[in-house]
Amino acid sequence: KYTRQYFMPPVDCMDWAKKDHIEKAPIWCSVDLRDGNQALIVPMSLEQKLEFFKLLVRIGFKEIEVGFPAASETEYLFLRTLIEKNMIPDDVTIQVLTQAREHIIRKTFEALQGVKKAVVHVYNSTSVAQREQVFKKSKEEILKIAVDGAELLKKLTEESDGNYSFEYSPESFTGTEMEYALEVCNAVLDVWQPTPDHKVIINLPSTVEHSMPHVYASQVEYMSKNLKYRDNVIVSLHPHNDRGCGISDAEMGILAGADRIEGTLFGNGERTGNVDIVTLAMNMYSQGIDPELDFSDMPKISAEYEEYTGMHIDMRSPYSGALVFAAFSGSHQDAIAKGMKIWDEHQHTGKWTVPYLPLDPKDIGREYEADVIRINSQSGKGGIGYILEQNFGLNLPAKMREAMGYATKDVSDHMHKELKPSEIFEIFKKKFEGV
Ligand code: KIV
Numbered sequence: 001k002y003t004r005q006y007f008m009p010p011v012d013c014m015d016w017a018k019k020d021h022i023e024k025a026p027i028w029c030s031v032d033l034r035d036g037n038q039a040l041i042v043p044m045s046l047e048q049k050l051e052f053f054k055l056l057v058r059i060g061f062k063e064i065e066v067g068f069p070a071a072s073e074t075e076y077l078f079l080r081t082l083i084e085k086n087m088i089p090d091d092v093t094i095q096v097l098t099q100a101r102e103h104i105i106r107k108t109f110e111a112l113q114g115v116k117k118a119v120v121h122v123y124n125s126t127s128v129a130q131r132e133q134v135f136k137k138s139k140e141e142i143l144k145i146a147v148d149g150a151e152l153l154k155k156l157t158e159e160s161d162g163n164y165s166f167e168y169s170p171e172s173f174t175g176t177e178m179e180y181a182l183e184v185c186n187a188v189l190d191v192w193q194p195t196p197d198h199k200v201i202i203n204l205p206s207t208v209e210h211s212m213p214h215v216y217a218s219q220v221e222y223m224s225k226n227l228k229y230r231d232n233v234i235v236s237l238h239p240h241n242d243r244g245c246g247i248s249d250a251e252m253g254i255l256a257g258a259d260r261i262e263g264t265l266f267g268n269g270e271r272t273g274n275v276d277i278v279t280l281a282m283n284m285y286s287q288g289i290d291p292e293l294d295f296s297d298m299p300k301i302s303a304e305y306e307e308y309t310g311m312h313i314d315m316r317s318p319y320s321g322a323l324v325f326a327a328f329s330g331s332h333q334d335a336i337a338k339g340m341k342i343w344d345e346h347q348h349t350g351k352w353t354v355p356y357l358p359l360d361p362k363d364i365g366r367e368y369e370a371d372v373i374r375i376n377s378q379s380g381k382g383g384i385g386y387i388l389e390q391n392f393g394l395n396l397p398a399k400m401r402e403a404m405g406y407a408t409k410d411v412s413d414h415m416h417k418e419l420k421p422s423e424i425f426e427i428f429k430k431k432f433e434g435v
């Protein structure tokens with residue numbers, strides 16, 4: 001018998017569900033260099049991390065979790081290199097992760113020496129499963145780990161001349177009783193006593209995604225409404241993607257009250273990954289909201305990401321995948337070609353309405369010719385005509401376009417392959433030789 005039980009949100013908690021879009025970009029924090037890196041088969045080298053850091057700065061991230069400096073030599077060295085080589089722009093805040101354990105916190109502060117400003121992100125696990133199976137500790141004991149960690153962060157900051165702000169994560173939040181998660185976070189906040197000038201971050205990770213997105217969003221809403229010092233607290237989300245709903249978790253979580261998102265490029269991260277910031281940002285963009293991140297050269301960003309991480313971006317990955325704007329089938333091509341004609345005449349209105357394309361691929365550095373109209377045996381006269389017109393300036397009359405449509409489909413069908421524009425032009429020359 002199936003006996004699992006999960007937290008069930010009260011249904012009247014769902015005012016946010018009536019909103020149809022996100023009104024402004026959240027504060028973004030890239031965790032590529034920490035959560036993303038720790039999930040790679042071979043973690044990035046120092047040089048790769050440095051290049052990746054520069055890429056994140058170019059994209060426009062103002063908060064970047066650069067690692068877990070107490071965890072490995074490379075992590076420690078990477079942070080020291082950023083600081084000693086003065087590589088952190090003034091408008092970027094780096095963040096470092098530490099467990100709520102004394103020697104790890106002390107080592108983290110040692111690694112931070114000389115930094116202009118940083119977020120120190122401390123966590124301990126709060127879920128029923130972790131409390132009972134891993135730590136074998138009571139709720140009171142787990143709460144004390146969080147409070148002791150928060151106190152040590154405060155003490156070491158007061159003793160140093162560093163400009164540090166704080167973040168706390170009840171790790172495995174989604175497996176924690178909400179009332180207890182709130183109690184722990186409020187106890188940490190009581191230690192930190194945030195003010196308008198010294199806000200702190202409470203991060204609510206779906207360390208493991210256990211529920212449907214509206215359930216997570218309701219948990220976020222509950223926390224956001226009941227956290228102490230709420231005006232001085234930045235509520236951050238850190239969705240993972242175990243059920244494939246990381247994007248929805250983040251989007252609904254923002255509607256439900258969150259201010260900040262931690263995620264990675266293309267969703268790299270533990271297991272099924274962290275939430276994909278590229279998709280989140282471009283979803284906003286395609287609803288007319290400035291995501292405040294620059295993905296205007298997606299092909300270059302994708303190539304750099306693949307080079308540094310050794311990961312491969314799936315052909316169907318939203319916005320970045322090789323095939324995500326491609327139309328092979330005749331009816332899609334026909335609709336796109338017609339829509340593009342209208343767009344050409346109405347570009348000044350800024351209103352993008354081309355069928356089958358959620359946004360103008362050119363906005364992210366993709367090409368119509370290479371990325372959109374692609375020809376195989378499924379294609380039709382509209383697409384083939386479009387290729388001949390765009391590439392060779394041939395505006396064929398209807399009858400010729402139809403004949404070319406059949407001839408091209410035939411060749412592709414027999415050769416069992418996609419045809420390049422030059423091959424289509426050859427078919428055209430052969431078919432209409434002497435005409
Ligand atoms: O997924 C998670 O819970 C984390 C925490 C350390 C924030 O990565």
Ligand code: ZN
Pocket residue numbers: 035205207238240270274
């Ligand atoms: Zn994580």
